[in-house]
Amino acid sequence: MISVSNIKIGDKHFIPVQTMLKNPVWEIDKTLEKIRKLENIGCDILRITIPDMQALEGLKEILKVTKIPIVADIHFDYRLAIASVEAGVHKVRINPGNIGDKNRVRSVIDCLKKHGTPVRIGINKGSLPKHLKERYKDPIRVMIESAKEEVGYFEEAGYNNIVLSFKSSTVMQTIAVNRLAHREFDYPLHIGVTEAGDLIDGTVKNSIGIATLLQEGIGDTIRVSLTAPEEEEVKVGVKILEALGMRESRVEIISCPTCGRTQIELAKLGQQVKALAEGKRFYKNLKIAVMGCVVNGPGEAGECDFGIAGGKEQSILFKNGEKLKVIKNNCIMPEIEQLLTEYYEKD
Numbered sequence: 001m002i003s004v005s006n007i008k009i010g011d012k013h014f015i016p017v018q019t020m021l022k023n024p025v026w027e028i029d030k031t032l033e034k035i036r037k038l039e040n041i042g043c044d045i046l047r048i049t050i051p052d053m054q055a056l057e058g059l060k061e062i063l064k065v066t067k068i069p070i071v072a073d074i075h076f077d078y079r080l081a082i083a084s085v086e087a088g089v090h091k092v093r094i095n096p097g098n099i100g101d102k103n104r105v106r107s108v109i110d111c112l113k114k115h116g117t118p119v120r121i122g123i124n125k126g127s128l129p130k131h132l133k134e135r136y137k138d139p140i141r142v143m144i145e146s147a148k149e150e151v152g153y154f155e156e157a158g159y160n161n162i163v164l165s166f167k168s169s170t171v172m173q174t175i176a177v178n179r180l181a182h183r184e185f186d187y188p189l190h191i192g193v194t195e196a197g198d199l200i201d202g203t204v205k206n207s208i209g210i211a212t213l214l215q216e217g218i219g220d221t222i223r224v225s226l227t228a229p230e231e232e233e234v235k236v237g238v239k240i241l242e243a244l245g246m247r248e249s250r251v252e253i254i255s256c257p258t259c260g261r262t263q264i265e266l267a268k269l270g271q272q273v274k275a276l277a278e279g280k281r282f283y284k285n286l287k288i289a290v291m292g293c294v295v296n297g298p299g300e301a302g303e304c305d306f307g308i309a310g311g312k313e314q315s316i317l318f319k320n321g322e323k324l325k326v327i328k329n330n331c332i333m334p335e336i337e338q339l340l341t342e343y344y345e346k347d
Contacts, residue, residue: 002118002161002188005069005090007044009118009163009221010188015214015246016044017237018190018223019230020073025050026058035066038230040279042238042247045221047071047093050080060087071120078104082111091163093120095127096150105150109157118161119154123147124194125168139168140177144184151185163221165190171209178213188220195225202226203236210240248285251277254301255290262292264310264329272333281345288336289318298323306339308332 001010009016019038025031025048038046050056050072063070071091072084078100081092085108092112099105112119123143132149136142143166154162164187166177174193181189193209196202206224213219224237241247255270256262270290277288289298289307294316301307302321309316310329317324317335327335 002163004045004071004118007069009190012217012220015219015241016221017042017234017241018045018047018071018221019043019233019237020047020049020223022230024055024058025062026054028058028061031058031062032065034230035062035068038234039068041231041234043068043230043234045069045071045091047073047223049073049075050084051075051077052080056080056083056087059084059089063088074099076100078108081108085111085115085117089117091118091120093122095122095124096129096146098127102153105153106157109154109159112161113157113159116161118163120163120165120190121147121150121154122165122167122190123150125170125173126195140173140180143168143177144180147181147185151187160187163188163190165192167192167194167225169193169195171205174209175212178218179216182216182218189218190221190223191219192223192225197227199226199228199232202228206236207240210237211244214240214244214246249287250282250285251280252285252287253277253290254287254304254307256292256296256300258292261295262310263312264292264315266290266292266310269308269310269332273336276333276337277340280340282340282343283345284343286340286343305343306336308336 001008007016023030046068050059069090071093072089073093074081075095076098123146125139128142128146132142132145147164164185166181168174171193178191191210191213193205196205210222222237224233226233242249253274258266273290287304289301289304291301291309294309298318298321306319314326315329317327
């Protein structure tokens with residue numbers, strides 16, 4: 001188990017959710033605004049790419065004010081890894097395929113040891129050392145051997161404050177390589193499917209890959225890679241953990257898929273309810289139902305704290321499986337807002 005500031009990686013009772021900043025870190029105001037939002041929706045660790053000195057200066061400013069643990073993502077220039085550690089970053093991520101030769105890696109290790117900073121060695125199928133690709137045909141074996149080679153440099157220097165990640169854009173390769181890595185290495189694993197695509201494709205791929213591995217006891221922290229805003233990555237990651245029972249849901253909203261009986265704009269209503277509950281603090285974990293007709297609610301949503309069964313002009317409001325009253329549809333959101341206030345966490 002390793003510590004990234006106040007977050008533990010390797011504690012099976014808590015799987016941290018990570019994302020990566022998608023704007024240049026030197027956009028300070030924008031970065032800080034994103035960090036506040038990300039912390040509020042369940043992000044535990046934020047990775048930031050540091051490609052040049054301008055980014056390094058931005059990183060220094062962010063480290064002065066943010067509480068969320070920050071990981072410096074380094075490619076090509078090992079000196080930026082050293083400078084990031086010296087600036088107080090909480091972890092460094094390097095890629096064996098492009099960080100440089102053994103001497104450069106040793107310089108980074110010496111700095112990490114001096115400051116007690118952990119490292120993630122990120123092995124991606126798309127950027128593997130040339131000499132290993134020439135030696136082995138199987139890309140999974142190349143990834144494992146690449147990790148062994150890189151980890152060897154660190155262990156030779158007496159350093160084992162390491163997290164490993166093995167990622168592919170192919171779901172089954174990601175699962176296979178992590179299964180093998182789990183057997184081969186005694187280090188925490190950061191898991192996820194890389195370059196997974198947009199919100200829909202990426203969510204499906206990561207849900208399958210991450211959930212499969214976590215169910216097998218493989219994986220200690222997750223990142224859902226999406227061609228979508230950082231918030232979406234965190235939301236999907238949190239939802240995966242909630243679905244697996246590995247993180248308690250603050251607010252769970254269930255809704256029916258609708259059918260020909262539905263006479264209300266259910267998708268829109270569900271989004272409004274979700275937005276209303278988001279960011280609020282409640283004294284218990286809430287389960288809210290947004291149903292399209294009386295067939296699905298309240299009967300099938302009887303375990304929910306409260307909910308709505310929509311109709312053409314009027315809808316049924318129910319609580320704990322019991323009908324409260326019939327209301328006009330233009331009163332739905334005010335009524336739900338009022339119900340939510342009953343569960344607010346008291347100061």
